[in-house]
Amino acid sequence: MPSLKNQINTNIKDAMRAKDQEALSVLRMLASAIKDKEIAMRKGEDVSLTDEQVTEVIMSEAKKRKDSIEAYEKGGRKDLAEKENSEIKILDKYLPEQMSDEELEKIVKEIVETGQCPVSIQDFGKIMGQVMPRVKGKADGNKVSEAVKKVLSK
Numbered sequence: 001m002p003s004l005k006n007q008i009n010t011n012i013k014d015a016m017r018a019k020d021q022e023a024l025s026v027l028r029m030l031a032s033a034i035k036d037k038e039i040a041m042r043k044g045e046d047v048s049l050t051d052e053q054v055t056e057v058i059m060s061e062a063k064k065r066k067d068s069i070e071a072y073e074k075g076g077r078k079d080l081a082e083k084e085n086s087e088i089k090i091l092d093k094y095l096p097e098q099m100s101d102e103e104l105e106k107i108v109k110e111i112v113e114t115g116q117c118p119v120s121i122q123d124f125g126k127i128m129g130q131v132m133p134r135v136k137g138k139a140d141g142n143k144v145s146e147a148v149k150k151v152l153s154k
Contacts, residue, residue, distance in 0.1 A: 004054045004094060005034060026090045033057050055095065055137045062091045063140075099139045104147040107134055112151055121152050 008027055015024040034049060034057050041047045049057070065084045072081040099107075111130045127148050135144060 004051045004058075005049060008034070008054075008094065022086065023090055026087045030058065030061060030091065030094075033061055052137070058091055058094050059137065062088050062095070065091070096137050099135060099143075101143065101147065104135065104139055104143060105151060107131060108144075108147050108151045121149075124148060124152065127152070 008031055012024065012027045012031060015027055034054055037053065037057050038047050038049055041049075065088045069081045069084045069088075072078070072084065108127065108131055111127060111134075128144065131144055131148065132141070
């Protein structure tokens with residue numbers, strides 16, 4: 001199986017051939033963000049990101065777009081919000097399948113019930129710290145936060 005980075009580079013070439021300007025633009029931006037991350041991690045020698053690190057970059061780029069959508073909708077710019085939303089759809093193709101709310105709640109309940117973390121709303125951060133590594137790349141932090149609050153409120 002080719003690495004995620006190689007797959008993105010291949011898809012850039014495919015988008016050029018297909019003259020798909022939107023996909024080409026998003027994929028070039030993504031390749032640039034990956035390259036920036038590699039440069040930031042470099043300490044003298046060349047660094048190549050793992051698929052997990054590339055996934056983190058993709059998630060970061062998708063989150064930027066989600067934040068932009070909120071701002072555009074508040075500002076009454078539906079056209080720009082739609083553009084950002086279509087870019088998210090392109091980025092989602094490279095992300096692992098996201099967990100359902102039920103799966104997420106189940107993980108939170110497991111952590112709370114096994115006593116790995118104290119169970120009060122003051123310990124929200126500790127519970128989040130236990131949940132996030134288990135769902136890394138499979139769930140958005142906001143969804144995890146909602147699931148933890150829901151379990152703690154019961």
